[in-house]
Amino acid sequence: MTPSRLNQGLILLCVFAVIGACLYGSTTLEASRVLRALVGGGDPADVIVVWQIRLPRAFAALIVGFTLGICGAALQGLLRNPLAEPGVLGVSASAALGATTAIYYNLVLVSPWILPLASIVGALGSTALLALAATRNAPVITLLLIGVGLSAFAGALMSLLLNLAPTPFSLADMINWSLGSVANRSFSDLILASPFLAVGIALLMLGRSGLVLLSLGEESALAAGLNVRGLRILIVAGTGLAVGAAVSLAGAIGFVGLIAPHLVRPLVGYDPGRTLLSSGLLAGLLLVLADMGIRALHTTVELNLGVVAALGGAPVFVWIILRRGRSLA
Amino acid sequence: MPELIVDQLTCSLGGTTVVSGASCTLKAGMLTVLLGPNGAGKTSFVRASMGLIGKDNGSAKINDVDTSTLKPRERARLISYLPQQRSLAWPLTVRDVVTLGRFAHSAGPFFKLRDDEDPKDVAAVDNAIDACDLRALEQRRTDCLSGGELSRVHCARALAAQTPILIADEPTAALDPRHAFQIMDIIADYVRRGGAALIIMHDLALAARYATHLLWMRDGKLRAQGPVESSFTEQLCADVYGVQAQIDGASVVIKGSL
Numbered sequence: 001m002t003p004s005r006l007n008q009g010l011i012l013l014c015v016f017a018v019i020g021a022c023l024y025g026s027t028t029l030e031a032s033r034v035l036r037a038l039v040g041g042g043d044p045a046d047v048i049v050v051w052q053i054r055l056p057r058a059f060a061a062l063i064v065g066f067t068l069g070i071c072g073a074a075l076q077g078l079l080r081n082p083l084a085e086p087g088v089l090g091v092s093a094s095a096a097l098g099a100t101t102a103i104y105y106n107l108v109l110v111s112p113w114i115l116p117l118a119s120i121v122g123a124l125g126s127t128a129l130l131a132l133a134a135t136r137n138a139p140v141i142t143l144l145l146i147g148v149g150l151s152a153f154a155g156a157l158m159s160l161l162l163n164l165a166p167t168p169f170s171l172a173d174m175i176n177w178s179l180g181s182v183a184n185r186s187f188s189d190l191i192l193a194s195p196f197l198a199v200g201i202a203l204l205m206l207g208r209s210g211l212v213l214l215s216l217g218e219e220s221a222l223a224a225g226l227n228v229r230g231l232r233i234l235i236v237a238g239t240g241l242a243v244g245a246a247v248s249l250a251g252a253i254g255f256v257g258l259i260a261p262h263l264v265r266p267l268v269g270y271d272p273g274r275t276l277l278s279s280g281l282l283a284g285l286l287l288v289l290a291d292m293g294i295r296a297l298h299t300t301v302e303l304n305l306g307v308v309a310a311l312g313g314a315p316v317f318v319w320i321i322l323r324r325g326r327s328l329a
Numbered sequence: 330m331p332e333l334i335v336d337q338l339t340c341s342l343g344g345t346t347v348v349s350g351a352s353c354t355l356k357a358g359m360l361t362v363l364l365g366p367n368g369a370g371k372t373s374f375v376r377a378s379m380g381l382i383g384k385d386n387g388s389a390k391i392n393d394v395d396t397s398t399l400k401p402r403e404r405a406r407l408i409s410y411l412p413q414q415r416s417l418a419w420p421l422t423v424r425d426v427v428t429l430g431r432f433a434h435s436a437g438p439f440f441k442l443r444d445d446e447d448p449k450d451v452a453a454v455d456n457a458i459d460a461c462d463l464r465a466l467e468q469r470r471t472d473c474l475s476g477g478e479l480s481r482v483h484c485a486r487a488l489a490a491q492t493p494i495l496i497a498d499e500p501t502a503a504l505d506p507r508h509a510f511q512i513m514d515i516i517a518d519y520v521r522r523g524g525a526a527l528i529i530m531h532d533l534a535l536a537a538r539y540a541t542h543l544l545w546m547r548d549g550k551l552r553a554q555g556p557v558e559s560s561f562t563e564q565l566c567a568d569v570y571g572v573q574a575q576i577d578g579a580s581v582v583i584k585g586s587l
Contacts, residue, residue, distance in 0.1 A: 080416075080418035080419075081418070209432075209440035209441065212429065212440065212441075212442060213429055213432050213440075214418070215417055215418045215419050215421060215426075215429070216415075216416070216417065216418075216426075216429060216486075217412075217414055217415070217416040217417075217418070219381070219412045219414060220410070220411075220412055220414075220415070220416075222381060222401055223379065223381060223401075223404070223405060223408070223409070223410035223412065224405050224409070224410075224429060224430065224432050224433060224486075224490070225401050225402040225404070225405030225406070225432045225433030226401055226432065227400070227401050227402075228401075265419070269421070269422065269425070269442075269443070270419040270420050270421050270470075271419075271421065271425070271442050271443070272418070272419055273441065273442070274442075
């Protein structure tokens with residue numbers, strides 16, 4: 001299978017998954033009614049269900065997954081390690097902290113743009129810290145520990161917010177931010193996040209060829225003509241923007257950015273550049289399917305999307321560590 | 330052909346001077362071997378000469394331009410460098426890795442492996458693969474190669490860049506004699522075709538067999554240099570490496586440490 005064939009297949013599956021997500025929901029609608037509503041016809045109530053509830057939710061899952069998949073692949077390329085991922089490295093948690101701060105200190109009342117911006121500041125801060133540590137030749141284990149530290153610190157600050165924030169802040173809110181969800185998202189939420197997502201992803205895509213050369217290690221890559229510092233800035237800025245915007249949309253959803261590149265890599269011949277787009281598509285597909293799974297479960301309190309992602313992703317994370325063993329350090 | 334002219338180069342790492350006042354010239358047709366014990370400053374010397382790390386004093390110029398002012402891409406078109414640390418993060422194929430050597434010649438941010446390749450790039454990669462005898466392994470993953478094969482792959486990557494100057498840091502380290510000779514044959518062939526090479530190594534016998542010129546470095550200073558005929562002496566082996574050597578033409582026997 002060639003990489004472009006792979007991408008075409010994944011795009012097709014994503015389209016099917018989104019349509020599937022529209023067909024399925026708490027109110028039972030026959031497929032014919034949903035499809036008629038999708039093209040704007042039929043019962044106005046159906047149109048509302050499809051266009052304001054199901055479709056934005058499916059798109060949010062798709063876009064957030066796409067973003068996290070690309071960011072995971074880009075961070076793995078930059079740090080040259082398959083364990084890197086926005087969630088594992090604490091980038092998502094820092095972004096969620098930024099978002100909650102903006103909400104519970106009523107900063108979002110100033111302008112709705114504050115929400116994605118605050119979450120981007122959180123993501124950029126932690127990504128820059130990680131990249132700085134990576135420049136000093138910190139071994140990967142150090143980076144992962146920094147990520148653990150960042151996640152714990154962001155969690156602690158969130159608990160602090162819970163006590164201090166002027167706006168009432170419930171445990172349920174905190175869980176929604178730290179475990180992620182795409183329930184009740186609207187197209188206007190998507191539009192608010194989209195410019196940051198677009199710029200962030202564009203920056204990451206520009207870094208693709210550099211990531212290929214970086215396979216050789218930083219010194220060889222520099223000598224072979226790569227502006228290593230420029231690439232680092234590109235990936236840090238791109239990840240900060242994209243993860244920040246994704247988290248402002250759906251909270252911190254971990255591990256999809258880890259699994260998707262891992263699954264896709266052998267299919268693109270281990271080319272770190274080609275991994276980006278394919279793992280974005282796969283991660284988007286996985287989140288749409290996971291979100292459908294959540295809705296199918298009919299639990300009394302709806303499960304968070306991040307819970308499902310972690311249930312699938314955390315074991316894969318441990319498995320990669322066990323398999324790599326000594327080469328981790 | 331461009332020459333690398335290093336003049337009175339001094340550089341330091343973390344406040345300690347590691348190279349002081351070193352000068353040398355690399356010209357086409359010269360295979361220069363840089364000899365010296367561990368910690369002598371050889372790697373810092375080549376890094377600073379290429380402009381990969383900063384220097385405190387002196388100059389290192391190619392075509393009258395200081396290497397430290399070159400953009401990475403410009404530098405990579407003049408010098409290809411094979412560092413000691415030859416890591417590969419992902420198991421790419423042999424041909425992929427060799428193709429990475431063409432990065433500096435290609436379309437930059439749109440550089441891609443495996444398609445839309447310029448015929449010139451394809452030809453350069455093919456030549457390098459043939460020169461390093463890798464044709465049979467072309468599509469093999471690099472995590473399924475032996476140490477000797479892998480070092481040929483890195484060598485081919487450096488050759489594919491088709492630069493006038495090649496600098497390699499211990500390209501024969503950890504190789505058995507046959508594979509070490511293979512690598513040196515590849516480099517000697519590159520020099521015969523008009524390249525200038527600077528090779529760091531510890532194997533005195535291999536150096537005497539292949540070098541046209543020698544540089545002897547100890548404690549950050551170049552103690553001696555010149556054509557191999559005149560600068561390969563028992564005295565220098567004693568002064569620089571602290572070994573008692575017996576030299577007869579290009580053959581050397583190490584009797585023991587002093």
